[in-house]
Amino acid sequence: MRELTRAEEQVMQVLWKLKKGFVKDILEHFDDPKPAYNTISTIVRILQDKGFVDHKAYGRTHEYYPLVSKDDYSKSHLSNFVNDYFSNSFGKMVSFFAKENHISVKEMEEIMKIMQNEVKKQKSKK
Amino acid sequence: MRELTRAEEQVMQVLWKLKKGFVKDILEHFDDPKPAYNTISTIVRILQDKGFVDHKAYGRTHEYYPLVSKDDYSKSHLSNFVNDYFSNSFGKMVSFFAKENHISVKEMEEIMKIMQNEVKKQKSKK
DNA sequence: AAGATATAACGAAAAAATTAGTTATGCAAC
């Protein structure tokens, strides 16, 4: 999956939040100084060309919605990152951030609980 | 920390691997079709302006080396990502990827071991 | 020293991304 450019990503973040919206709606969710209406309109059409969004037409006005979910894009992006920076090992990445204290004890305990569950689930499959 | 552009990132990846190198060395590590010598030379000088690398001069030739480590860039990049896609919670991110089966049982067991250790370490600090 | 070679610096062309003005069209208000 292609990576989003900076401007494209900002628009996608808004659409992911809104679920769907007209250019006007997207624009509203930008901080001041807001870009021009046409700027958003252009970007959203580029996103459509790239297959990240589609639209439903009401007469002449278009309601845009994501084709690629935030989860799917996350997955793709983080997979690339893990591949490029942690030789494709999620384990290495998580260990690194755990050791660097970017994950709190509380978070680690939560993660371990979830993992224990997942491990159990995976093993019982066999 | 500023994000690297695509071309810049490729050069940084090589420099991180080499630890240090002349433009010629960096060029060698590119796949065919290799870019022009001057392309790399320009990018590495841009990286220098941005503070990602510096160089040691041997007469007229420059040996470049990273000022920003791969680890530091990873941290910055992933922090941004976690902030934008998982409301700044590493726990949420890791849980998501654990549930999506992007982390193998073996990896999860390793991660849990490391986390148990970290948790113990953190708690004994008090 | 003269010529060849390698390199960085410079400059600029080309490509990609961003921003927004202009235009055309449809709908709404009157």
Add this chain to the structure above:
DNA sequence: GTTGCATAACTAATTTTTTCGTTATATCTT
């Protein structure tokens, strides 16, 4: 129906990024 307004499409300007030709300079070879 005419006017005004909102919108998408189109176009273009600007900025950023990427690429590389040209030039100047230092070093090496002879």
